[in-house]
Amino acid sequence: MAAPNNCRFLETHEWARKDGDTIVVGITEHAVSQLGELVFCKFSKKAGDRVSARQPFGEIESVKAVSDLNAPVNGVVVEVNNSVPDALHLVQQDPYNSGWMLRVKPDAKSGYEELMDAAAYEKHAAEEH
């Protein structure tokens, strides 16, 4: 389960990927595998809201656990993937593409560069278990 090289990662298993002047956010395949079958997802932020790095933008729930979704970067939400809460299989099956969650216009100090690269994240994920 390789983490994609074009993403950066937060310790709590969210990814961020530059896309033009925005940053797309979701959760990693490792997170999906650890959570197991997803049953509920809710975003507490909508377009226009500010998000801060390491602060929650929603919750995701599986059969056995519920977790916060944490923003990897500082910025303003420009778009939320509203398909996800009613189609959790998007996250389950394709977390890096159709299962994306937020599109953020990053602040000048977004924190993106401080996030882990794919190699560091894979090491982090392996050490947690």
Next chain:
Amino acid sequence: MTASPDLKKTALAEIHERLGAKMVDFGGWYMPVQYAPILEEAKIVRTRCGLFDLSHMGRVRITGPDREKYVDSIATNHVAAMKQGDVRYSFFCHANGGTIDDLLIYKYDDAVYLVINAGNTPKDLAHMRAHVKNYQIHLEDQTDTWQMLALQGPSSERILQKLTKIPLHEIKYYKHRGHGVNGVANAWVSRTGYTGEDGFEVYVPRSEYASLWNAVLEAGREFGIAPIGLGARDTLRLEAGMPLYGHELADDINPMEAGLDFAIKFAEGKNFLGREALLRAKEHACRRLVGLRAESKRVPRQGYNVYSPGGGSIGFVCSGTPSPTLNANIGTAYVATEFSAVGTKLEIDMRGTREPAVVVPIPFYKRAK
């Protein structure tokens, strides 16, 4: 996870890994939580047969002339009234009625056999040893020397019968019988389980365990058997309304509050630890265990507060799960007695949002006989 050297292992740890299980630390044991999606595993048990490694559970064999009097002095069920071949559910309680553990008692002509919870085994053994007093007994901890597995689900009898000459159809629910399974002369079986389905638990010496596990999987292939992890086991036991220590039962919860009076016997001459407190609790329980069906997409979780609609806190959630059999999110909770009637509308605080729920009967699920 990879096994930390501190974790105890059953004889199947490598087999679970090879079967692709997700392994977790469960009560200090390196155990499979799932081999496949949890809700799919639960459905296999309800419709076909699931195979469970239960060797993490504590197994204690008690012999000696005072064995029954001794167990009757610390357990709530009545060993002296049991017959050879009987199995009974029971508790160890503190003097104040709080629950030390829940357990199964198996009666033999020459022994009393106890199966206790994995995470409570050290605590239970210390408790048992502290109450030996002048009883002439011998306690043998067989947790490491014997192992046990369970077949659960409608095909269990047909699968296990392929491996034993014991006439399984003669064993009624909550009875045990020997001997001989898969060529192991001293193996024995009980018609027991923790899923709400028909099924058996099989007990064998550790050296014979892996080959028994593989033989059951092979014998069950034509019936669609699958290995099942502790995740689905928790969902299945909750649907069946069976308590789990650390959730519905705890040191500060007595089994009367849990509605488990059937396993507490106030027979004459049976004076057990916790008797007076449990008698008082029988007369006056200020909270009761109830079943809840959540009217939301979210799952009740242990520790969530329960409220009267628009009002104050009246209880707390013990366990919760999506129920694949009922197609609803269900849970158990202790609530103030006046809110415990079936049909009462309540609210559960699910991480800051009050979601509606309704009191429903326990068990949530009963198999068709």
